[in-house]
Amino acid sequence: MTRGLLWRVILILVVLVGFAWAIVPTKDTPEPIRRGLDLKGGTHLVMRVNVGDAVRLETDQASEMLKAQAKKGNLPIPATKRVNDTTFVAVLPADTPTSGYETIAKDYIPSFDVGRTPEGAMQFKMKTASLTAIERDTITHTVETIDNRVNALGVTEPYIAPESNNRIVIQLPGVDDPARVKDIIKTTAQLQFRLVEGEPASDPTATLNGVAPNMKTEVDILPGTREDALGRAAGVEYYAVRKTVPVTGTDLKNARVQKGQLGQPNVGFSLTPDGARKFGDLTGANIKRRLAIVLDNKVVSAPVINSQINESGVIEGNFTQEQAADLSLVLRSGSLPASLTTLEERTVGPSLGRDSIHQGVLASLVGFIALILAVLLYYKGAGINAVLALLLNLIILLGMMAIFHATLTLPGIAGIILTLGMAIDSNVLVFERIREELRDGKVVRAAIENGFSRAFGTIIDTHMTTIISALFLFQFGTGPIKGFAVTLLIGLFASVFTAFFVSRVIFDVMYKAQNRPTEISI
């Protein structure tokens, strides 16, 4: 064996051992190649983040700020109205100069451009840059929050990522109770503590009538659950709660499930130092009044404040154990800045995944064996060469998938055996060439030499065309299809290596050892 050949053999062995190593299951990686949701079972969700929620909130806060600063500066308080998500107008009393408000806008709400409506009112429109920033932050924050929640649920290897058009993709392998997970993910979990005005009543107008006249514009009417004498849910009632929100979910430090006096599950919470101060002020100044605990614009409960509360409290409601557990989980993980809409859901139960992998593996094995037999039958000695190259191709393909953490999906399995079918093509091109050269009367070595060099350009072309389509497939695909495209791409690169390099070395080892080989089995 010549030196160059020896090195090439060593290189092939290193590649072989390296990739084989990657696919051997170890203690740390019992599953070296990650299975996709379609093989493992799990849930794939595409959700739209309704970023408008966050933008609207920002606009509302800006109009509140304008009013608050006007009050502080002894300017007439304008009547404000939001016209769309990014714009609000402020109507000033007649003959009021606008300069004072413009200064406020410049100092306190710099993210808004000030203009005028045709009717002469001031118009505040959010700057495009601020809008983009809010949308971006909302998405990032949403992804983080969902990540927290999913991790708290103990889902292994979740995938959560933003996509274009304010969408996020969530993949939860192994989750077989999608309804619950979805509920947990989608709960906005905006917790607020707000003072109650008047008394709750069974319809909104009655509630509003019970509120003192000067407070009527300062309250929101929110629904809550009515409880009967035994504390069971019995219909809906409406509360008038103040618009100001002194303490929110962001002031929470922790939340956990507790048992109440009757053994019913409650959610206990503790507050951050800052939150505890605010909560202490609020409860201390309002003893004997009702404090509404509002979750996602619904009153969960509205207990009477009996004494000043500083660091911790309890949320009571008609919770089951599971509801209490889920609520404490979402409170711990923080609230979502915007609501979510499910656009797409695909859930595969574990038993279907199991069937699919069985069928996929069976089909691959049958196909692979049939392929090997066909090649051996047709090419005999050279067939062994092709089969070796094919096996190495398979090992490289699987090894690469393990190394790059590519996901194996059911179409991906089809991709693997299809790639093997195509890898054969390269060998066939070379072998047919060698046969032709032999028929033309070339000696064995020259025939091999010419066979490889002549087939090279063709093989590159056939691979390039398939690579182009695999790239489009990758670009187009979602989930399983993407897995398929990745498998195909890796397989194509591996096939150039094995068909050209490996197969050539095998021929060289077989025929270069002899000084002048006169026969070749092909």
Place this chain on the structure above:
Amino acid sequence: MQIFVNSKFDFVRWRFYAVSFSVLFMLLGLAMFLKHGVNWGIDFAGGATVTLKFRDAVPMDRLRADLADASIQQYGPPEARSVLIRLPELKKEVDYAGLVVAKLNSDLNPQAAAKLDLNFNGRDRLAELLYSVDPDAKGTVPTAKTYYQDVAQNIINKRSEVGIFTNMAQVTSAPGVTTRIAGVLNDKTFLGAFNVLNQETVGPQVGHDLQQKAMWAVILSTLAMGLYLWLRFDLMFGASAIVCIVHDVLMSLAFLMMINGEFSLNIVAALLLIVGFSINDTVVMYDRVRENKRKLKTRMTLEEQLNLAMNQTLSRTILTSGSVVIVLVALLLFGGKVIHEFAWILLIGVLAGTYSTVTIVPAVAIAWNKFTGRGHDLSGPVARTRTDNPPRQQTPTPQQRKRRAG
């Protein structure tokens, strides 16, 4: 073993029959399309599908009564006791499949209000139940949680193995189930009527986006292929490659129409793959035409050149397509329902690709040659259609131009 050694088939002569056959095949597909329309899967049409496996015989009448607007069909063999429920598109974005499953659950499993359904619920709920009852007295330490989670996981794995629990003995035979745990299971759980194999909801917006994306992906990849081959070979080849790809894709689609198959994401994947793969035979054949032009001394018409190249590459074409067909047939036979149509479409596409290489491509090449009225430069000065007069000055191919420039 060798086949087609020095074969001398006159492929070019058959081209009119072949084109007629392809056109007929496509027309038949078109007729089916006009008759039935496209059977869009939920990936594109939006809507929901739910696949359920039942503990006992499938309560078909009950399902039909519950889900008036759904199409319900048996999934797999009768002994699998499974059904596939398809629900038409909703205009709103709601969790459609989830709602349907919840409705069926409340109808078919009245016990679920009081007990936990082991055929319906997942690991977490079961683990929570066991943890809250704590039959093995593990306390409230974190290890207790993992202990019960492991037991619950074993039970769910057992369910995946048997498909659906039909009796409690199956449940309690799962590893890690102690007598006390079994007691709790008998007391607080029951075996519901069905197990959800798969549920999918696709909102109208996603479906619409995907239709657009799929169409562009197929069109752009076809054009990209034509562009690549134009650069590697020349304009005529790029153009005939596009014709060839469009032919193969249309043949596959026509077949899909004939079997009234569902147009799903997997089908698009198959079509994209056909775009990349079926062209390979043509690439190999043209490569040979180009090589022959350089090598052969004798003057040949374009028809003769094409015939020669096709015969020279014939055994390779048959072998390669043969090996891909072998694996596709294996997929078709053993790959399961999920990829059945995918395998069919690929199979048709691969066969169409091979067939179009020896029929449609020469037809396009010869037609091109006649319409442009000059010998095509790919085949050089010696290539003339039979009616042509003596050779003119050779125009350089892009490669030759490049070589001269570089």
